[in-house]
Amino acid sequence: MRIEGPALCMGPDIDTDVIIAGRYLRTKDRSEWARHAFEDLDPALASRLQGKVIIAGKNFGCGSSREQAAIALKEAGVVGVVAPSFARIFYRNAINIGLPVIECDCTCRDNETVRADPAEGTVIIGERFYRTRPLSPRMLDILSAGGLVEYWRGRR
């Protein structure tokens, strides 16, 4: 499994209220969440997420358990999130909806090419190489299936 795309750098402690605000949760329209991703941080950001790998600071996805946060990023075209640590509910949600997440503390410059492999536990940003802990076999299976729903259907 490979993740590849230009880097989008973000700071630490990005909470799920910032990823998708509570006022946009009352719908099942996923494109609505994608359109308003990170709106309170920068309203123009959502339109620049397509194909990006988010390289964030520690504790990404803290706060509310809202799965719409992970869905918003995936729907907006984010191909993966790399951070030194994640809030645990966001981490599980991301895997469960098929958005790759990698725990890695790395230096980020916007638009540098990121190549990462959660199965091997490697992250390359520009010329910098980082080794990190690979995801568990079960998480990799869920990701490969496209998410927990597809994984579950495939096992029946």
Add this chain to the structure above:
Amino acid sequence: MSTLSERILGAPAGNFVDCRVDRAYVHDGTGVLTLEAWRAMRAEVLARPDRVYVLFDHIVPANNSVTAALQRDLRLFAREKGLNFTDIGEGICHQLMSEGIALPGEIVVGADSHTCTLGAFGAFATGVGATDMAAIWAEGGTWFRVPESIAVRLDGALTGAAEAKDLALTYVGRLSMDGATYRALEFVGDGVMALSMDSRMTLSNLAVETGAKAGLFYADETTCRYLETYGSPVRPQSPGECRYERELHIDLGEVVPVVAIPPRVDTIKPVTEMEGMPLDQVFVGTCTNGRFEDLERFAGIVRRKKVKIRTLVAPASRNILSKVTESGILRDLLAAGCTVLPPGCGPCLGAHQGVLGEGEVCLSTANRNFRNRMGVGGEIYLASVATAAASALAGSIAAPEAAP
């Protein structure tokens, strides 16, 4: 000796385990997405419908026709499948689960991050996302990584005007917003005994604000007496000498009333340093501080006085609303000029009922003060019930006086 999390999950820290879940609950917010994932899975039967709870609390009553339609779908599903269902007006999911349902030693999952509140009963209680919950509906269990534990050792007793919420914000400030990520907190020490169940729930509730997976107390005589009143007799759990990853010592006698400065829950200052800061709104309630003791303390301060700014009070459950009605507290709140909201989450998440306008400042007894959470351009200071009462009377942040 094992930590309480290790005992309940049945393996040493660091192991991955597959566990049967004793209670699984969603609310109207996360339940909609859970139902969508469930339908996409094309699972036909719930493994243990008698252990599944659907509790409406987030936007109650519905604020518009879109919400109403989503709630209707979930309500009909819950009834059709014979799930435990409570409709609008019954209360906040964590509070309802605390009223004799979640029990010591159980594994409890909720599709809400503040599920950790139920750790107050010696249960392993943790939040999960909607898709995880759909799989739990289908399979009756899920996987966990058994967490390492951090002891929060409480010595002595709270003094002056300090209350459990001040202690909670103090430990969050000490651990920081990710100080316990992937870990469980265990509240231990001789200071625990004197804490009521309402206070313990306030402490467990804030555990997730440090990134913790759970925040547990060992069930003791206080727990047993509380659950007995709800017709659920249980036995105490015995704490042992176990290996903690680290210990945080707090002398309760040194805890003072504090506020959390926006936009971070872990930025704590003594209330005395913030006194005089003008406010537009005070909000008392939520799964943190909407219980009987909280409303009783609040009413004790505002009784026979008038609040100077709009003050919203939301009891955490119908049961609590009934108690404050019978005890005359409701009358005191209304006479003081408070606006009483139906049991539920109210304005905490900025969805309806008390949304802040641009530039407005709210002092809230809730648990999150993230940017724009209660409304775009609004700011949230988090504090105790007594600080909320003193501030509502002053119209600005004010330090509470010690209870007589």
